[in-house]
Amino acid sequence: MLTVILAAQPAPPVESDDYELTQIASGFSSPLYLTAPAGDPRLFIVEQGGRIRILENGRVLATPFLNVSSLITPSRGGEQGLLGLAFHPNYSANGRFFIAYTNAGADVVVAEYHATPSSDVADPTAIRRLMTIDHPFSNHNGGMLLFGPDGYLYVGSGDGGGGGDPFGNGQNRNVLLGKILRISVDGDSFPGDSARNYTIPGDNPFVGTSGADEIWLYGLRNPWRFWIDPPTGRHYVADVGQSQREEVTVLGPGSEGSNLGWDRLEGTRCFPSGGSCSTSGTVLPQVEYTHAEGASITGGPVYRGSSMPELAGTYFYGDFAEGWFRSFRFTGAVTEHFDWRSVTPGTSLISSFGVDGRGEMYIVSLGGRIWRFEGRSSEQMIGDFDADGLDDIGIRRGGYFLVADSEASGAGSFASWTSARLSRGASEVITGDFTGDGRGDVASFYPVNGTWWIGRSSGTSFVTTKWADFATNSGWRSQLVGDFNNDGRDDIANFYPANGTWWVSRSTGTGFSTAKWADYATGSGWSQQVVGDFDGDGRDDIANFAPSNGTWWVSRSTGTGFTTTQWADFTTTSGWSSQVVGDFNNDGRDDIANYHSGNGTWWVSRSTGTGFITTQWADFTTASGWTAQIAGDFTGDGRDDIANYHSGNGTWWVSRSTGTGFTTTQWADFTTASGWTAQQVGDFNNDARADIANYYPGNGTWWVSRSGGASFTTTKWAE
16 A cells, blocks of 8 residues: 655644643653543653552642562663553552563563552562563664553554664564554463463454464564554554664555555665665555654654644654654644744653643653643634623634633533634734624734635634735734714724724624724824724724823724824823723713833723723732733723733722722732733623633633622633
8 A cells, every 4th residue: 555755844833832832840750651540630650660650630640650670680771671651541540550661681571460540560470471572682673552442452562672683573464563563452362372471352463374374564674653543443553764764654444464664664764774675565654754854853743632632643753863843734644844943942862741630631752751742722702602791711722712611610621612823923803793794703814915804703713714804914003893873893903003093804604894984194103002992982093192291092983984182182102002992981972091010099080971081990009010901891881991900919999980989898818819811801601700811821821800799709710
């Protein structure tokens, strides 16, 4: 069976700054693998010298889970040692697990052990040795153990070592070297053979024909790490090369018994190099790279965790010598082949990838360090994306839109609402109801070509189409959302500072109609533009602040253009550091609250419909150190209030509006700074009181501070 070889070099990952490697532990002795039973919060790390260590809640337990160093080759090192670990699929009930190691005679042994499932220390006595494979040399031992979705144990076996497969084991179907084997751990079909204590599945490809019955795949040099993806049944086999090629072969269901070519082929090339050979009857790799790029491939998993749903179905692999890792998707062909070097913080000696009990991915270095691969959220969005009255949390990551759908008491995990990766390079991602159906949509602006793309919400997904194309980069600096013509659909106002013009992209429900709404001839020097209905006519307007002379200018919408006049003049710049919009006196017109960080005062510019009347509403005497100020009706009385966040001590203080001033009290105290980097307002439990969503980039969690009218109750909302 011939396959298509990927010719192009891997592209850099889309939006790679949305992902990172976080070192979670160090100091291990030559770690080679990481795994965990399904659902178990602990991490089990295999050390080459013979110990299995437990990492729990960021702490390495002092006593090993298992120590078999006395059974391992006395001169352990190189490629020998404790090589593999697999927990039985039903470990939580039966406590069975299996290890692979090289014994004192340098043979490869697969053995079964037992532990009380909740215990941190296993029974050190082996229940039985399932398999002992005679091994002529010290290298190419394989040692990967993995249970497939069929419940059988798959065993990776190297070709016996020595360089160049001197005994031709890879192509010899009568030996177990240079293969992936498949056995049942229940029962014993060979009661008279102490080296074979297992059962052969009846549907193994060479049962009843020429070849060892244990063989599932053959023609391998050293399948150090392979993977089986349960949802698709595909096998991803990374085979370490000899001197020129490293390779990954993806095999679908029905490929059992396949010949992957070694030692006739190394990758897609004949072996030895320069000779002639036939590829007939072999499966060629879909991905390969030369030793100009790396020297020893380390296969990884297909990601199926919950924290990064946009990466579901993505296969990862790395290079031991060069320390990089890459990924691709396979759906009959290789797509989205990415090089993740940009998020590799000095990784080296990648001995293995690992997957925890929740399906999240880790990288293991032979040098003793463990990293967790995780997503960040550089763009956060709040909106009622399913029109159920509860605001939801959205993020754009890795070129996908992800949404955590709120329920009254919390939100579940993020789910991908886009089926295909979006283009990179969006400089602006904003939310609004652009179709007028009551569901929040997402608008993305691409300055490189001046296009707007709208992800319209269906309630369970986004359908993204181009809504406007301005042919060339427009130079617009600000994009503001509002219903500027009062038709029930949100529009986008774009400001061009080079000539002081406003252009409004009015939504038709299926696209934008863009026209110039204001021309100020020259740049105005405005540094702040905010949206609100300042004259109470149902159409959103724009207020522009010029700090050089302390003036506010309001561009009132007529429905087809802006009429701009000065609404306030503070003569000199006031030193205000925050301007937030809200209807602070419940008269149907939006006002502007100005915060002066130098002396801790709030001044509210109340709209009269044709101008602002500005008075001091609060004086905290000295600067409070608040780093975020956001407006919302936190008491449900129809008047907007202001919530102030103090990052130094993690407290929220709410300035409740009386209609003529603010009464400020502490609403929440998190004792220490929480590290939250984003605070956004929404009604997440549909009680007509504004709440606050806080994002913690350290672990990718969202916490919502729900308003009770006089205080906040904060709980984890999404992860």
